[in-house]
Amino acid sequence: MPSPYSNLYNDSGRLELDLREELERTFNGAVDEIPKGRTGLLRRMRRDANGDPIRCPCRDKQTDEPSRDSYCRYCLGMGFLWDERKMLYYKNEDTFNKDSFMFYLQYDKDIDSKDYLVELIIDKEGNPVLPVKRYKLYNILEVFPYKSDHGRLEFWKIYAQEERKWSTWYGVKNRQY
Numbered sequence: 001m002p003s004p005y006s007n008l009y010n011d012s013g014r015l016e017l018d019l020r021e022e023l024e025r026t027f028n029g030a031v032d033e034i035p036k037g038r039t040g041l042l043r044r045m046r047r048d049a050n051g052d053p054i055r056c057p058c059r060d061k062q063t064d065e066p067s068r069d070s071y072c073r074y075c076l077g078m079g080f081l082w083d084e085r086k087m088l089y090y091k092n093e094d095t096f097n098k099d100s101f102m103f104y105l106q107y108d109k110d111i112d113s114k115d116y117l118v119e120l121i122i123d124k125e126g127n128p129v130l131p132v133k134r135y136k137l138y139n140i141l142e143v144f145p146y147k148s149d150h151g152r153l154e155f156w157k158i159y160a161q162e163e164r165k166w167s168t169w170y171g172v173k174n175r176q177y
């Protein structure tokens, strides 16, 4: 018989909720809970040996501007190289201002404030349409690692702002990703 405390772990004599597990339940659902996590993409900037973002070769030799007129399929006009990984997230729809949101991500990702979050176009069931279509891009303003008293990373809280140039840069209406 499973322990009634399987959802709790002991930390210096005190019982604490296992927040990783709680978030897992919130994201993926459980017997008594509908899944609330949405599938999106975490766009991580590639770094060189010094930890600096790697510039995309599409940048203009003179102006150093990334090519935004001719669609660059490597950086999508960001001017830096990046990789995208699937992520589950929860977005708090209460806005701090017009286009800033708090996102919650599982602990098993590396992330920093140079990275971006990508919302996908989803179908009626809440699953991303295939092939995947990017909907909105969020510029991460601040990353808060949420740790237990024990020091363990439980989840990421991320304050991010919608990238307003999205439609201009990416020509969302006409582009197929």
Ligand SMILES: [Zn+2]
Residues within 6 Å of the ligand: 056, 057, 058, 059, 066, 067, 072, 073, 074, 075, 076, 077, 078, 079, 080
């Ligand atoms: Zn490029």
